[in-house]
Amino acid sequence: MTAEEHPTVPVPAGYRIGRWEVREPLASGAFSSVYAARATDPGSVSADGLPADAALKILTTGTRTPRQLSHLQELARRELEIHRKLQHPRLIRMFEAQTIDDPERPGLDGATVLVLERAAGSVEDLLGRSGAGPLPAAPGLLAQICEGLAQIHRAGWVHGDLKPANVLLMADDSVRLGDFNLASEMEGTHAYAPVFATPDYTPPELLWSEISEQGRQIRPTADIWAFGILAHLLLTRTLPLPGGTPAARRDSLLRYARGREELRLSAELPEAWRPIVTDCLARSHEDRAVHDAGSLLRRVEAAAGTGPSPRLPRLRPRRVSRRVWAAGVAAALIASGGAYALRDRPQDPARYGSDELRTDQGIPVAYRGLIVDAAHTCESRDVTPALIAALLKTESDFDPNLADPAKDEYGIARWTPDVLYYWLPENQRPAKVKDLKPPFPPKTSVPAVGRYLCEISRTLSKDVRGNRKVAVAAAYRTSVEIVNNAAGVRPQERAYAAEIERRLDQYTPGSG
Incomplete structure (x- = not known):
């Protein structure tokens, strides 16, 4: 039986968890199972900015010894903490967390659900369903994986379990890192992780590391090692250490770590990647430490090339019904922060979104659909169509051809090219920032504003005073760090903030 056929946490199809109905199992690991889920009231979740389809990760509990239960509770705590603290484009997003209350099912009662x-x-699925030989999409995949690692490390965390099963592929071919129950927050030069690991991706220093009450010391270099193993696997379809079983490969690792054997990389490994993999698989963490995820990312992107990566082989049958296809596209756009949230627009574009945006206050008809849809890609209540309209009015007076070369700002949202580049979807990014040519059209600029404001809202401190929507706009004009440090709008931005607030009131139905 596969893990999907015999999950770690059995849950019957149709079981209700909050507003979600459990569907088919998707994956299982040692401590959890993941199920497809469908909202029982799609209208309700849509109002809260959630997709109708999601994945429920249920962490095992019940019928365990107190010691086992303590370990499992710690894993759940770690995963919840990193999801709540970190929101980055390359990390899988958590919409909400729940605890099952069902005394009649001891195996589920008290379980944490993400x-x-x-x-x-x-990537594990991709490797299993692809033919023999290197993956054509491997360079592009590795660049995105490394970007995710860099985001985690910059935030002061170690993933601790990077492997193919924990690199997730979205419907639009983009990559997300997932499964953070072994993730650890840094305390100075190291973190403490649970004593669990995947043997083929464990660096040598962890094989004999001391274990304290807090766990085992781990550093970001453990992720660098795992990335080197993963890169070798994707580029050659082989693991770099010889052996037909994990135990045999562990023996090879010990011999290599003790200097009894040299690292022998596959002849199939492309020359551009050989120094990268060699540095990632250095014997000691000190030798790996000079290649942090930030510098590694620049090298990986150079080795991957600047052109678009080849599309991935399909993970699902090509023939699908029109209804299923539409649902899949909607999920992909919501998950990836795509340009538009799919919804039925009324025939009259001038009335589209009229329940959320005043249509009699001079907002150009051509931009109303873009504004409303951009707001709907975000689950935060801070980001509304009225706020986006107020920001665009204040920034450019809705002028799509605005050009301010002195500040390097262009278009309806006054985007700077290198900032806009970051907030474009993968399939809209040119090879290089310099290939973005201003002025940027509203169909590109406005959706990017929605994605950027959404990220600002998630990282804006709870201590910020005053109208949070206005603070979000102020952070767009300056930065989140500036607004958080000032606990609100600084004096030098108050005139800007006042104009945002005035327009926000003007464009919000029922206000004023």
Whole structure:
């Protein structure tokens, strides 16, 4: 039986968890199972900014010894903490967390449930369903994986379990890192992780590391090692250490770590990647430490090339019904922060979104659909169509051809090219920032504003005073760090903030 056929946490189809109905199992690990889920009231979740389809990660509990239960509770705590603290484009998103209250089912009662964006599959699935030989899409995949690692490390965390099953592939071919129950927050030069690991991706220093009451010391270099193993696997379809079983490969690792054997990389490994993999698989963490995820990312992107990566092989059958296809596209756009949230627009574009945006206050008809849809890609209540309209009015007076070369700002949202580049979807990014040519059209600029404001809202401190919507706009004009440090709008931005607030009131139905 596969893990999906015999999950770690059995849950019957149709079981209700909050507003979600459990569907088919998607994956299982040692401590959890992941199920497809469907909102029982799609209208309700849509109002809260959630997709109708999601993935439920249910962490095992019940019928365990007190010691086992303590370990499992710690894993759940770690995963919840990193999801709540970190929101980055390359990390799988958590929409909400719940605890099951069902005394009649001891195996589920008290279990932690994470409601996550649903992926199309994982790199492990991709390897299992692809033919022999290197993956054509491997360079592009590795660049995105490394970007995710850099985001985690910059935030002061170690993933601790990077492997193919934990690299998730979205419906739009983009990558998310997932499964953070072994993730650890840094305390100075190291973190403490649970004493669990995947043997083929464990660096040598962890094989004989001391274990304290807090766990085992781990550093970001453990992720660098795992990335080197993963890169070798994707580029050659082989693991770099010889052996037909994990135990045999562990023996090879010990001999290599003790200097009894040299690292022998596959002849199939492309020359551009050989120094990268060699540095990632250095014997000691000190030798790996000079290649942090930030510098590694620049090298990986150079080795991957600047052109678009080849599309991934399909993880699902090509023939699908029109209804299923539409649902899949909607999920992909919501999950990836795509340009538009799919919804039925009324025939009259001038009335589109009239329940959320005043249509009699001079907002150009051509931009109303873009504004409303951009707001709907975000689950935060801070980001509304009225706020986006107020920001665009204040920034450019809705002028799509605005050009301010002195500040390097262009278009309806006054985007700077290198900032806009970051907030474009993968399939809209040119090879290089310099290939973005201003002025940027509203159909590109406005959706990017929605994605950027959404990220600002998630990282804006709870201590910020005053109208949070206005503070979000102020952070767009300056930065989140500036607004958080000032606990609100600084004096030098108050005139800007006052104009945002005035327009926000003007464009919000029922206000004023």
